[in-house]
Amino acid sequence: MAQSLTDEEMLILKTGAFGAVFLVSNADPGVLAMFRESFAASGAIADASGLVKAxxxxGPLPRLPRDSQSQVESVVLPALRQAITILTEKAPEDVAIYRSVVLAAADRTARAHNGISTAEAQVIERIAAALGDPAA
Known part of the structure; x- marks a missing residue:
């Protein structure tokens, strides 16, 4: 049975998930693309269930660095790894849900505007690796 998460743990899950979307969106930036990508990602996040959806x-949205892609990665990728550790310890049945939601949001973000670029595909690979995705 799943244990409840602290506010800090929930923020780590959010930092990883929302940060992954931000990383993909910034990998191939554009103003029109940003709107399409945000809408696409929100659909994947809305599809979450259980503890992950909660x-x-x-709670509040995570604060991410905005200076460079590498600075964002230095926050987001560790948050994704921490999120998997937290869920493995407290709600192992939700690990696959979290991975699936984050990867779906990243994929939908990349596909939302002119398909997946090389830069977006590379970011998604790093996200999958941070999540410990066996397919990565």
Missing amino acids: ALSS
Whole structure:
């Protein structure tokens, strides 16, 4: 049975998930693309269930660095790894849900505007690796 998450743990899950979307969106930036990508990602996040949905849909939004892609990655990729560790310990049945939601959001973000670019595909690979995705 899943244990409840602290506010800090929920923020880590959100930082990883929303940060992954931000990384993909910034990999191939554009103003029109940003709107399409945000809408596409929100659909994937809305599809979450259980503890993952509760964590991603409540509380404040995470604060991410905005200076460079590498700075964002230095926050987001560790948050994704921490999120998997937290869920493995407290709600192992939700690990696959979290991975699936984050990867779906990243994929939908990349596909939302002119398909997946090389830069977006590379970011998605790093996200999948941070999540410990066996397909990565």
